[in-house]
Amino acid sequence: MINIKTPEEIEIMKEGGGILAAVLFELLKNIKPGVSELEIDKLAEKLILKKGSKPGFKEIKGYNNSICVSTNNVVVHGVPTNYKFKAGDIVGIDCGVFYKGFNTDMAETIQIKNKKLKIKSDNAKIQKFLETGKRALKEGIKQAKTGNRVGHISKTIQNIVEGKGYSIVRSLVGHGVGRTLHEEPEVPGFLEFDVEKTPVLAEGMTIAIEVIYNMGKSNVKYLNEDGWTIATEDESISGLFERTIAITKNGPLILTQ
Amino acid sequence: MVHQGSFEVDGVVKEALPNTLFRAELENGDIVLCHLSGKMRMHFIKILPGDRVKLEMTPYDKAKGRITYRYK
Numbered sequence: 001m002i003n004i005k006t007p008e009e010i011e012i013m014k015e016g017g018g019i020l021a022a023v024l025f026e027l028l029k030n031i032k033p034g035v036s037e038l039e040i041d042k043l044a045e046k047l048i049l050k051k052g053s054k055p056g057f058k059e060i061k062g063y064n065n066s067i068c069v070s071t072n073n074v075v076v077h078g079v080p081t082n083y084k085f086k087a088g089d090i091v092g093i094d095c096g097v098f099y100k101g102f103n104t105d106m107a108e109t110i111q112i113k114n115k116k117l118k119i120k121s122d123n124a125k126i127q128k129f130l131e132t133g134k135r136a137l138k139e140g141i142k143q144a145k146t147g148n149r150v151g152h153i154s155k156t157i158q159n160i161v162e163g164k165g166y167s168i169v170r171s172l173v174g175h176g177v178g179r180t181l182h183e184e185p186e187v188p189g190f191l192e193f194d195v196e197k198t199p200v201l202a203e204g205m206t207i208a209i210e211v212i213y214n215m216g217k218s219n220v221k222y223l224n225e226d227g228w229t230i231a232t233e234d235e236s237i238s239g240l241f242e243r244t245i246a247i248t249k250n251g252p253l254i255l256t257q
Numbered sequence: 258m259v260h261q262g263s264f265e266v267d268g269v270v271k272e273a274l275p276n277t278l279f280r281a282e283l284e285n286g287d288i289v290l291c292h293l294s295g296k297m298r299m300h301f302i303k304i305l306p307g308d309r310v311k312l313e314m315t316p317y318d319k320a321k322g323r324i325t326y327r328y329k
Contacts, residue, residue, distance in 0.1 A: 076258075094258055105258060171316075175260040188262055
């Protein structure tokens with residue numbers, strides 16, 4: 001059952017999304033060499049609580065942190081550890097905020113600036129990788145309008161990412177978002193069958209569109225026994241971009257900004 | 258936070274339980290409790306033990322499935 005939100009509920013989610021966006025961009029500014037994943041997690045919790053909301057991920061059964069940190073070959077759900085960031089690391093932060101009964105979900109990946117000139121060409125490759133993901137998300141969001149289907153979003157994301165030679169992870173998907181963090185429908189970054197077989201997008205739907213992709217092959221595996229952290233099977237770099245949007249009669253409205 | 262996507266598997270129906278619930282065995286030997294999808298109810302498609310069916314499952318509960326197709 002896809003939950004439709006009223007304009008008032010979307011307004012609440014927009015406020016929560018604004019808080020989340022401010023927190024996330026503040027976190028990204030603090031990701032520097034020598035800083036540990038856990039410090040960013042504690043900073044996230046502090047900022048979220050300070051703005052009058054609650055960490056959305058702590059509402060999930062079995063998860064005890066406010067963010068997921070996905071460094072280099074970690075794809076998603078990286079439980080924050082004592083690992084200290086190094087220059088050149090590709091760090092993805094996924095964060096959620098629970099505000100006035102509603103969740104919002106957002107993620108962004110950056111590369112910690114590497115000032116050594118001899119690795120400049122590697123930096124260009126990584127920048128191209130990240131730019132592709134950002135563009136796929138932007139174009140995917142544009143497809144989220146009434147009259148389209150989830151498949152239109154999925155196809156757009158897949159074409160842009162796989163068109164550049166990267167691979168979309170098949171076993172992880174975007175999702176509806178609202179009173180619970182994960183709701184119907186599933187919003188994959190790839191199209192499996194017909195577009196016509198995917199759900200129709202209607203006014204009042206709120207979904208988290210995610211671009212989850214790897215430089216190498218799409219296969220992923222559990223990295224260790226924490227039951228959460230998922231990494232690429234071939235240890236290639238992975239990128240993650242996500243925004244929560246609402247579908248309105250005037251097109252998509254990004255709530256997390 | 259990212260959600261793990263649902264996937265399709267094939268199975269063989271082992272027994273029919275009350276309220277259109279079925280127990281099916283997957284190719285890897287797992288037994289799952291399945292219910293009939295709404296589309297199949299609407300078209301009155303009968304499922305009997307021994308039928309090969311397509312199941313939709315979620316990685317969050319590997320003991321349950323939804324029957325979405327009956328093979329010929």
